Amino acid sequence: MTDERDRPLEPDDERVQEPSASEAIGAALGQAARRAGIDPSEQASTGHVVWRSMGGFRGVLESVLPGLVFIVVFTVTIDPGTGDGDLWLSLTLSVAVAGAFTLVRLITRQPVTAAVGGLVAAVVAAGFALLTGDASNNFVPGFITNAVYGTALLVSALTGWSLIGLAAGFLMGEGTAWRSDRRKRRVYFWLALAWAALFAARLIVQLPLYFAGDVTALGTLKLVMGLPLFAPMLAVTWLAVRALYPRPVE
Structure with missing residues (x-):
């Protein structure tokens, strides 16, 4: 009699099934959101x-100050x-300002991800x-960043695989099950479009000034279209996602 443990695993065996591409993307987005302190499952x-x-x-200083220094010094x-x-x-x-923020975080043994990201962005x-x-x-x-993010969000909304929904689905522990809920699909569709519109608005307003020099x-x-627009958009997204998942009754 053959031992069950010796039985070859079939391709469709649940024990060897690989996560789908959508689940992998959702997990990556969800983990990034969680590291940034965004988790709708938390009571915050x-x-x-x-x-x-x-x-x-x-x-906020790490995000704003390098750009502000550049504009002020260049203008003066x-x-x-x-x-x-x-x-x-x-x-x-x-x-130098971006580098100083990174150095301070290293010295104080603080997480350096945000500071390093700002430094790399400033250097690039x-x-x-x-060069020009x-x-x-x-x-x-x-x-380039705004164009890529905006396009990805727009495509995800139009194809029914909202990136907002994929991230929230992972954070709320339901994976891609939200796609079978018409209300959730609609909310995630509009949230993805709203974020895509934000990135598009930045390009529409700023590109003419770029070509004008x-x-x-x-x-x-x-600077004005950065954190001042990001913060309220994030707040709306947070509230909308939380509304889709009733809090458990204690």
């Missing part, structure tokens, strides 16, 4: 979640004759600007 206030996801006061050093600011000084100080953006000698190219990586206005609008 909306304000607390939004503030934590931005990294608190330090996270504009030569009335040429209309150009000091590109090297602006970029050097911007990258500076590289674009220095055009300060406006400092914003090209941001345009208006670095000061472009940098200012980038």
